[in-house]
Amino acid sequence: MSQPDLISYAGGWEGYRVAKTTTIGTGKEKELQIELVPLPQQSLQCPTCGGRCIRVHETTTRIIRDLPILDARTKLLVHRRRFRCPQCGPVLEALSWLGKYARVTNRLADSVAKLCNVLSIKHVANFFCLSWDQVKEIDKRSLTERVGSVDLSDIDIIGMDEFALQKGHRYATVIVEPHRRQVLYVAKGRGRESIRPFFDDLGLDGCSQLKAVVMDMNGAFEEEVKARCPQAAIVYDLFHVVAKYSREVISRVRNAEANRLKDDKKARKVIQTSRWLLLRNSRNVRGDDMLRLQELLDANKPLFTVYVLKDELKQLWRFKCREEAELFWEHWFSKAISSKIPQLVLFAQRLQGYIQGILNHCLWPLHTGILEGINNKIKVIKRVAYGYRDHDYFFLKIRAAFPGIPG
């Protein structure tokens, strides 16, 4: 095999052969240019109607990037043909390895998209010597193909949650099928109107099939759900209730304790530096940290109380039997009230108003981690991306991260 034949064979450019190879530059700047010309073909097929074309209408040379060959950046000079189809007029020849108006080969696009799952656009662009915009467009196209359209039939439970688009002031909403772990819908905003198009897509039949909707008790979604699917049970998930407890009870009691101890610098310091310890899941605190936590709680009775009651509150989501759960709640509620810790009393009284939605969990025992998992994954996607300005792209990333497990 001669050298160009070997390269043609290894290159996999179906329908083409190598006419010439040129190496430009050295070291990191080394670039390989491969000129590709069409193999003489017997039939010229129209990609639109499948019919036979009579002749080549015109040939233009395009510069296409391919995967690097060994250490050399690789550019292809492709003689691209346009046929004349008797039915359709001039048509661009379809190639198995190159998209219609693509500037990179399909396999380079695939590699870019794969790397974009774990690296930032900037890193991928640097790696392949492509521009930031090129990498983004390649990834966006690949994501669009991968996620496709969502099948909304046979959905009886959904979970909904909001997340920050930009630090704290712009929000978006995500709707998920928890059993399949599939993101069904992502949209800007966090009000009633942001989820309205989802229910429109679901249709009247789909809405009437819905049995339960899991959400945060603070959200504006409840009214829309009640209006569109009055039969669906509203379920409040553990993740949001515990997060609210951490914010409204633990953090506030900690601040109050720190204020109370403002004359005792040492004790105050211990409390001020304890935020992480107190908010962490107790199962994840070990060794010296466990000792620190113990000392902190021993010295601060209100902190100890709210800390213990947080762990107890979580137990509420373990019950399968609604009556037992209700008893457990009454017990927890009376402990909270009799603690006389103002922040805890207020929280318990407010939560009482939402208790039906919490007890509904017994009927619809979903894996409570699902909304938390999605919430965390969204944060990771956002961190890798260093803030997406293109929201459609960001939403595609979220959907691709939760494509659903086939049932």
Ligand SMILES: [Zn+2]
């Ligand atoms: Zn045709």
